[in-house]
Amino acid sequence: MLDAWAEHGSPLLIGGEPVTCDRRFETIDPATEEVIGLAADATPALLDAAIAAARRAFDTSGWASDLDLRVRCLRQLRQALERHAAELRELTIREAGAPRFLTHGAQLDQPVADLGWVAGLAETYAWTRDLGRAAPMGIASDRYVLREPVGVVAAITPGNFPHQITLAKLGPALAAGNTVVLKPAPDTPWCAAVLGRLLVEETDLPPGVVNIVTGRDHALGALLAADPRVDLVSFTGSTATGRAVMRGAAETLTKVFLELGGKSACVVLDDADLAGACAYAAFAAISHAGQGCALTTRLLVPRARHDEAVHLTARTMARLGTGDPADDRTVCGPLISARQRDRVEAYLRLARAEGGSFATGGHRPDRDRGFWIEPTLITGLTNRSRTAREEIFGPVLVVLPHDGDDDAVRLANDSPYGLSGAVHAGDLERARAVARRLRTGTVSVNGGIWYGPDVPFGGYKQSGIGREMGVAGFEEYLETKSIAEPARRTEGASA
Structure with missing residues (x-):
């Protein structure tokens, strides 16, 4: 697979199909400056097609309502990533310059294992919460709250931890019932492209639920964040770029999650x-x-x-x-x-x-x-x-x-x-x-480790908005709907 990409370029994933691109760019080994190979350099038109595919999959397929399918696909993805761990490990070392010891933790093995926790959370999550009966303005009503997927998620990721950050967005977004357009950093396009291939070949994921668009032009991310067909922008990167994402999303009042810088x-x-x-x-x-x-x-x-x-x-x-x-x-x-x-x-x-x-x-x-x-x-x-x-x-x-x-x-x-x-x-x-x-x-x-799939991660002040991972991170990808109905008569009540 990687040998073929070295010569012909890794494909995009749009609407469930690998898509080749006439424009390509080099991916570089940062330790040696050697060219590893070529990656697809998407155009705005291809990004538009990816957003359309995600919108169509959310609006017309049964993905958002089929919890069993979502859980099964997440577990299939985890198993596929584990089967290909040796190849992914070497790729992560070469493309991201990640030290090998880290690939046995947060660079690869841990975020792959974390998909199992996310799948389990989706199975046990309280999607409906009964608020009981009340009589506002004298009208007896039964009330309940539904948690539903946001819709189309734009996931924009950096290249420093390509698997951890991608899977920390993709796992809960899919578990919640959303569809996704992933725009990875131009430094690590192959790490994302391998994910796309495994989703197509080794899971039951419906077409269009995940779309992956690689490219060296950072303007693609800006176009994605500002598109009115996107319901949530999930961005990890610098605070300066996070501000630009917020400005773009403000035009359509699109919900944003931002995990930004730190000192x-x-x-x-x-x-x-x-x-x-x-x-x-x-x-x-x-x-x-x-x-x-x-x-x-x-x-x-x-x-x-x-x-x-x-x-x-x-x-x-x-x-x-x-x-x-x-x-x-x-x-x-x-x-x-x-x-x-x-x-x-x-x-x-x-x-x-x-x-x-x-x-x-x-x-x-x-x-x-x-x-x-x-x-x-x-x-x-x-x-x-x-x-x-x-x-x-x-x-x-x-x-x-x-x-x-x-x-x-x-x-x-x-x-x-x-x-x-x-x-x-x-x-x-x-x-x-x-x-x-x-x-x-x-x-x-005193050296305690806070990282874990159940631990919310995010910052105060200019370090971001919202939380990733944990129940709080999962709920970033949900909307809240409150419903009230006329109070049902209790058994034995007079007509």
Whole structure:
């Protein structure tokens, strides 16, 4: 399959059929800059056909009302992805530059397994809720609430976690009874195209329920978000692009879900295991070259232990270094593209201009090819600097001193973002107290892992609108309908 795509290009999926495209673009291995192959470069006309197919499938097929079929298709998709896991793993490493160890977690295996949880939720969900009888204005009425699918979902995804983010949208959207047009990032078109092929060949999914449109033109996403035939836009990406999505959707008052950027803080209190906390912060900040919106990229440490924390963190980051993503031992692989590497380097220059210095890293490693940046620890900045406030999306960690719990909370919350965070303390109750004060959607306490299919994920402030995953994420894809009927006579009542 992939060998054929290398020469002829991966197809689109429109109306249940693979669709070839005269226009194609190259997909690149970010570790080597080698061309992996070609992907379909869709035109606006092909996007229009995909939206029409999704609209038709929702309006005229029985998909929205057939819960058993939806659950069966989700379980078939999970099984198909598991059967092809070895091929998908190698593809994800090559196309996304994902370290191999992550493909055994959030990059592949975990989101595939999560489809089973979503299918189970749909089976047990209370689609109808009885509100009982009331007599507003003296009219006895029986009332109930229905939960129904929104309709056509536009799913627009980035390339950093191509399977996890795609399946976190596709799974609940389909379980809820919606149809979908997926527009994946141009950096990872093959990861999406493989999904489309498996849906056609190894599931009972009706034609048009899922449509996949790849393309290098970001304007396709804008067209999709603004189309009046779309009922919900589910977007993950930068805050700047999220604002554009909202503006486009505002014309038709289309519902939006936005999972956006972050500049999350790892807060270390003065009774914490400093070495353990710094190792955690170093590992988190540079995993997958820092290309994760929920990664902690500000390290807040007690002022009295600042220099020690810098030494411990820099040592760990330097020891981890960069490596071939195909190697099991690699934590920090390449950035996804030359454009992203250039963006990170611009922030490194800015950090110096703002008065910062590098305790480790700050440059490209000595590699002939690929889009690499060394794991970098920046010191000497304040929380008002742009480098400490803006999302860099690279293996860059800024360390900042704090003067106690209240000051740490103030610094952590002094951000336009509020996506994630972490707290490390020797006293668990103290850590919990700080965690509760952080204005952020998820918090890890002393290394706890919050990721899971049942855990709502999303942010405060400019980190987004709504939640993905969990029951809350599932309900993003539902509408609420309230119905009232004349009160039914009880048995034995007089005529």
